[in-house]
Amino acid sequence: MTTLLQINTSINNGNGQSSQLARQFVAAYRKGHPDVQVRVRDVAAAEPVPHLDAERFSAFISKPEARKQYWQTRRNLSAQVLSARPNAAHLALAELERKNRLLGIVTQNFDGLHHDAGNNAEHIVEMHGTSRAAACTLCGKRSSMKELQQRIDAGEIDPLCPDCGGFLKAATILFGQRVPEAELTRARELTLSCDLFLVVGSSLKVTPAATLPRLALKNDVPLIIINLEPTPLDDYAEIVIREKAGVVLPQIVSGI
Numbered sequence: 001m002t003t004l005l006q007i008n009t010s011i012n013n014g015n016g017q018s019s020q021l022a023r024q025f026v027a028a029y030r031k032g033h034p035d036v037q038v039r040v041r042d043v044a045a046a047e048p049v050p051h052l053d054a055e056r057f058s059a060f061i062s063k064p065e066a067r068k069q070y071w072q073t074r075r076n077l078s079a080q081v082l083s084a085r086p087n088a089a090h091l092a093l094a095e096l097e098r099k100n101r102l103l104g105i106v107t108q109n110f111d112g113l114h115h116d117a118g119n120n121a122e123h124i125v126e127m128h129g130t131s132r133a134a135a136c137t138l139c140g141k142r143s144s145m146k147e148l149q150q151r152i153d154a155g156e157i158d159p160l161c162p163d164c165g166g167f168l169k170a171a172t173i174l175f176g177q178r179v180p181e182a183e184l185t186r187a188r189e190l191t192l193s194c195d196l197f198l199v200v201g202s203s204l205k206v207t208p209a210a211t212l213p214r215l216a217l218k219n220d221v222p223l224i225i226i227n228l229e230p231t232p233l234d235d236y237a238e239i240v241i242r243e244k245a246g247v248v249l250p251q252i253v254s255g256i
């Protein structure tokens, strides 16, 4: 009889040492138990790819290289960002507002496309900030992203806040930064005062945004989920539509 022994290694020290240790263990074990089949499954290897330094707030603050990478990424993406236009789903939500049926939009996107689509800024909560404004990482003061980008494009390497000397970047949230309290409070207020909560294009895995539909459910607000993939709240939703938002939202809004 062959016994199957599975070892899950989950300590990832970045150099594969954990799986090496597991293999050594297996080799030692096999000597005494030649019939045992051993499978080493490196759990750590299945973990998501770590964030780039340019995406992590602590690295942005402490490493000049991370800031260089950050601005380089912005430069690489700038043509794509500038040409981005609201899609059919954005336009449908603007239409919903014109029909007086929209209390507000809470978004994790920072591209400003809901504004471009015609939704009133007062009705939009950008939980992860906006890439259309610049902000100081020390004093928080907002400034023009256009001017900051011009400074970078002209060769400035590490733009600093003229007021306090802190590092400047887009007014978005990097990993490790908290969603500002004002945005979170407003998002919760909207969630608690709406009578239907629509989730559009979210895996509902990233908090704090993902806590909002749960808050809605606790408040007996029905949930509709429009998402191409399953989400952890599908079983709790009144309706789940697995279709592209740009296809289904215009249909729903035109029927209201």
Ligand SMILES: NC(=O)c1ccc[n+]([C@@H]2O[C@H](COP(=O)([O-])OP(=O)(O)OC[C@H]3O[C@@H](n4cnc5c(N)ncnc54)[C@H](O)[C@@H]3O)[C@@H](O)[C@H]2O)c1
Pocket (backbone or CB within 6 Å): 107, 108, 109, 110, 128, 200, 201, 202, 203, 204, 205, 206, 226, 227, 228, 229, 243, 244, 245, 246
């Ligand atoms: N999570 C973050 O930290 C973060 C930061 C900035 C921006 N965002 C943006 O916020 C949005 C939601 O964030 P998330 O963390 O839930 O993202 P996610 O990538 O985990 O999930 C996005 C979900 O949208 C679905 N989807 C993709 N295209 C769709 C379409 N056309 N119609 C319907 N569903 C579609 C996918 O199946 C997926 O389940 C995304 O657009 C994301 O890019 C997220």
Ligand SMILES: [Zn+2]
Pocket (backbone or CB within 6 Å): 136, 137, 138, 139, 140, 141, 161, 162, 163, 164, 165, 166
């Ligand atoms: Zn400052």
